Amino acid sequence: MKKSILTIVAFGSFAITYAQQAGGGITAQMLAEIQRQNAPTASDRALRNALASNSIDALAKNQANAGLLDTWFSVETKKQSITNQQQSGRCWLFSGLNVLRADFARRTDSLTVSLSQDYLFFWDQLEKSNLFLQGIIDTGKKPMDDQRVQFFFQHPLSDGGTFCGVADLAEKYGLVPSEVQPETFSADNTSRMASIIKSKLREQGLQLRRMVSEDKKAKDIEKRKTEMLSEIYHMLVVTLGEPVSEFSYAFRNKDGKAVSAAKKYTPQEFYREVVGGPLNGTFIMVMNDPRRDYYKTYEVEYDRHTYDGHNWKYLNLPMEDIETLAIASLKDGRKMYSSYDVGKQLDRKRGYCDTDNFDYASLFNTTFTMSKAERISTYDSGSTHAMTLTAVDLDFSGQPTKWKVENSWGSDWGQKGCLIMSASWFREYMFRLVVDKRYVSDKLLRDYEQKPVMVMPEDPLFQNEQ
Numbered sequence: 001m002k003k004s005i006l007t008i009v010a011f012g013s014f015a016i017t018y019a020q021q022a023g024g025g026i027t028a029q030m031l032a033e034i035q036r037q038n039a040p041t042a043s044d045r046a047l048r049n050a051l052a053s054n055s056i057d058a059l060a061k062n063q064a065n066a067g068l069l070d071t072w073f074s075v076e077t078k079k080q081s082i083t084n085q086q087q088s089g090r091c092w093l094f095s096g097l098n099v100l101r102a103d104f105a106r107r108t109d110s111l112t113v114s115l116s117q118d119y120l121f122f123w124d125q126l127e128k129s130n131l132f133l134q135g136i137i138d139t140g141k142k143p144m145d146d147q148r149v150q151f152f153f154q155h156p157l158s159d160g161g162t163f164c165g166v167a168d169l170a171e172k173y174g175l176v177p178s179e180v181q182p183e184t185f186s187a188d189n190t191s192r193m194a195s196i197i198k199s200k201l202r203e204q205g206l207q208l209r210r211m212v213s214e215d216k217k218a219k220d221i222e223k224r225k226t227e228m229l230s231e232i233y234h235m236l237v238v239t240l241g242e243p244v245s246e247f248s249y250a251f252r253n254k255d256g257k258a259v260s261a262a263k264k265y266t267p268q269e270f271y272r273e274v275v276g277g278p279l280n281g282t283f284i285m286v287m288n289d290p291r292r293d294y295y296k297t298y299e300v301e302y303d304r305h306t307y308d309g310h311n312w313k314y315l316n317l318p319m320e321d322i323e324t325l326a327i328a329s330l331k332d333g334r335k336m337y338s339s340y341d342v343g344k345q346l347d348r349k350r351g352y353c354d355t356d357n358f359d360y361a362s363l364f365n366t367t368f369t370m371s372k373a374e375r376i377s378t379y380d381s382g383s384t385h386a387m388t389l390t391a392v393d394l395d396f397s398g399q400p401t402k403w404k405v406e407n408s409w410g411s412d413w414g415q416k417g418c419l420i421m422s423a424s425w426f427r428e429y430m431f432r433l434v435v436d437k438r439y440v441s442d443k444l445l446r447d448y449e450q451k452p453v454m455v456m457p458e459d460p461l462f463q464n465e466q
Helices: 003-022 028-037 042-052 056-060 091-108 117-138 147-154 163-173 191-213 218-240 267-275 319-331 360-364 372-377 423-429 442-448
Strands: 247-249 263-265 283-287 296-300 312-316 336-340 385-394 400-406 418-422 430-436 453-455
Touching: 042 056, 056 360, 091 117, 091 163, 091 267, 091 336, 091 385, 117 147, 117 163, 117 191, 117 218, 147 191, 163 267, 163 283, 191 218, 263 267, 283 319, 283 442, 296 442, 312 442, 319 336, 319 385, 319 400, 319 423, 319 430, 400 423, 418 423, 423 430
Parallel strands: 283 312, 296 453
Antiparallel strands: 247 263, 283 430, 296 312, 336 385, 336 430, 385 400, 400 418
16 A cells, blocks of 8 residues: 555544544543642542452441341242253253242152253253244344344344243253253353354354245255254254153152152153143233333343244333242242342342442442342343242231342352342342142233233344343
């Protein structure tokens, strides 16, 4: 490139930079005012020195709220073994299967079972791959920069999900014990496997778009999609193992003693033994989203695990109604799938969530005043982690003072693998609950059956769904 051209380019770049600065950039005058307002005090210097060698949470911890934690609960379901999702985003799967095995133990009154996450995760990843590829076919005539096309290519596969996925996958593929199909390294550590498969899916998606744009016959496109899924299936077999099709198993009591001779099962037969019947239709999902009208039903488009399955559908309720449903279920000994913004105000060492755990406002000499609705709208808060709701403590008037969940971060974490949440934290950072219909009033059941308002998956609340 000639020098004269370089000079013009450089001058043009400077002009653009200057124009941007003049139109809203940080000017010298503005910077001087900012620095004037931040003239360091002795307290600032001391705080800066402290933060240089300590974590923010260590210094923001509210000592007035760090006393002995009350771990007694007036309403608590039976304890069960704690699971560990390791370095994966499968909390939805762990929480969902925790509910199923707890219901089985409650129904049989003595038998226990541990369900394989690896088995159902295999089918989840294959089904989501098909959901992506079929979505690409369905939108094949739309331009590449179409919002829905971009959504598919941005999110071809994930290890996150909801209880709707557990229901659809378990009904379709059945269940197996964890002893029959144990975890693999890639199941516990999903990022590398997911990255490689997503690259392959995007490549396949481009091929399918070309076939659609060239008006190839539907049967030829379907045949090519099947070949593509065969490639994905092989990648999943290599990383997660071949899903079992038949096995022998003997149920055991809470002491670990077999109560009968081993019996042969298919995964579908084992599902019927453990669950007893269909899951879909037995529960409703409720959610607290103060941005939207309460007592209305919403459905998230394309937010499902299988192409032929159920979108994420929920009834939006005030927290008081959600608490009422949860208390009714817990009083009857039923655990529930639930989700939260678990990272907010979490004291990991104590396994305790409370709105007063950390005083960030005083540490930084500022305020944090956003409401729950405002935090959702600005991507500051949303459902990030699913856990199994297992207990509530009620005061003399029947109002909740604290809650407890079984987590899936291992038994050596928090309260022996559990997490305690104050009532105030629960209202601010709890989002979703799956509850059996038997605990739902006729009025709310009618509300749930309304024609749902369709919500786009790009909504801030659904970006980190679990």
